[in-house]
Amino acid sequence: MQGDKLTISESELKLRRAFANGLEISEESVNETLQYASTPGWDSVAHMALIASLDSMFDIMLDTDDVLDLSSYPNAREILRKYGVQF
Amino acid sequence: MKLLQDRVGWITGASRGIGKATALEAGRLGARLILLARTRQGLEETAVEIEKEGGVRPYIVVCDVADEASLKAAFREVHEYTKRLDFLVNNAGILRDAVIGMISSKQISEVLQTNLISLIQIMQFAARIMMVAKSGSIVNVASVIGRSGNEGQVVYGASKAGVIGATKSAARELAPQGIRVNAVSPGVIATSMIANIPEAKMVELLHTIKMGRLGQAEEVAKVICLLASEYTSYVTGQVVGVDGGMWL
Numbered sequence: 001m002q003g004d005k006l007t008i009s010e011s012e013l014k015l016r017r018a019f020a021n022g023l024e025i026s027e028e029s030v031n032e033t034l035q036y037a038s039t040p041g042w043d044s045v046a047h048m049a050l051i052a053s054l055d056s057m058f059d060i061m062l063d064t065d066d067v068l069d070l071s072s073y074p075n076a077r078e079i080l081r082k083y084g085v086q087f
Numbered sequence: 088m089k090l091l092q093d094r095v096g097w098i099t100g101a102s103r104g105i106g107k108a109t110a111l112e113a114g115r116l117g118a119r120l121i122l123l124a125r126t127r128q129g130l131e132e133t134a135v136e137i138e139k140e141g142g143v144r145p146y147i148v149v150c151d152v153a154d155e156a157s158l159k160a161a162f163r164e165v166h167e168y169t170k171r172l173d174f175l176v177n178n179a180g181i182l183r184d185a186v187i188g189m190i191s192s193k194q195i196s197e198v199l200q201t202n203l204i205s206l207i208q209i210m211q212f213a214a215r216i217m218m219v220a221k222s223g224s225i226v227n228v229a230s231v232i233g234r235s236g237n238e239g240q241v242v243y244g245a246s247k248a249g250v251i252g253a254t255k256s257a258a259r260e261l262a263p264q265g266i267r268v269n270a271v272s273p274g275v276i277a278t279s280m281i282a283n284i285p286e287a288k289m290v291e292l293l294h295t296i297k298m299g300r301l302g303q304a305e306e307v308a309k310v311i312c313l314l315a316s317e318y319t320s321y322v323t324g325q326v327v328g329v330d331g332g333m334w335l
Contacts, residue, residue, distance in 0.1 A: 045260060045263065045264075048214065048215065048218060048264075049218050049264065051215060052214075052215045052216070052219050053218075053219070055166075055216075056219045059170075061162060061163055061166045063159075064211075
């Protein structure tokens with residue numbers, strides 16, 4: 001609708017930044033299709049850098065089970081919700 | 088400028104022996120420390136000694152690394168306390184000697200959990216913090232027994248050989264992230280851990296040490312601090328023997 005403006009939450013911006021930093025890609029390249037082991041560059045080593053980046057960005061400490069479960073960009077959003085992050 | 092001036096370091100098993108000696112040495116060298124052990128009293132004593140010698144009062148975390156819930160709580164506590172970690176000294180360990188036919192499953196689990204599994208979990212955690220800064224040094228405390236083996240120390244030897252394997256593998260994985268991982272391999276060091284060795288066995292042991300004497304915890308601590316520091320910025324994946332020539 002004309003005049004309506006879609007706003008991106010601060011958490012969403014932080015999530016994008018965390019993915020960009022962790023996977024060493026541009027923020028523009030971060031999108032809903034990013035997937036562990038399918039997206040070029042998102043391998044097991046990059047995954048740990050991504051986890052470190054998420055921990056740091058949201059000031060949390062992901063449990064090991066969540067580290068292992070985190071497998072896509074949308075899935076990261078769901079996991080972060082468990083830690084009180086609102087999108 | 089001191090060797091570890093303002094470096095943030097975490098030392099496990101810091102209430103006695105090599106861990107305590109390392110905490111005191113690192114404190115003298117200017118590090119800001121987080122100390123972990125099972126009992127508060129020993130840690131408090133270490134902290135007081137560090138302060139007396141002009142060091143910064145360390146942050147204390149009481150935790151039994153063999154207890155997974157306790158370890159997770161310690162991770163949360165350390166993460167809340169600091170978002171920066173320049174070095175980790177993975178020293179917590181136990182000794183449960185028994186000949187191969189007399190080893191219980193409980194003993195195997197206890198030793199492997201304390202000496203190896205928790206060491207890997209602590210490395211995982213530390214690496215996550217270090218990755219943000221893309222730098223850091225991890226020093227694992229192995230043992231000459233992990234290289235040579237010893238009668239009555241099948242489980243202990245296995246755990247320390249595991250420490251060496253974990254060190255080398257982690258070094259390969261973490262080098263691209265700017266994180267170095269090394270191990271020290273102490274020989275026979277004069278700490279409470281060797282207090283129960285019978286005299287005849289001790290004489291036999293001394294014959295295997297080329298320098299002809301026991302090592303002191305402070306001598307191991309100095310090598311650990313060197314590996315933790317930037318003086319060894321191009322050293323990773325190494326196992327440094329501190330054993331008076333026992334393993335050559």
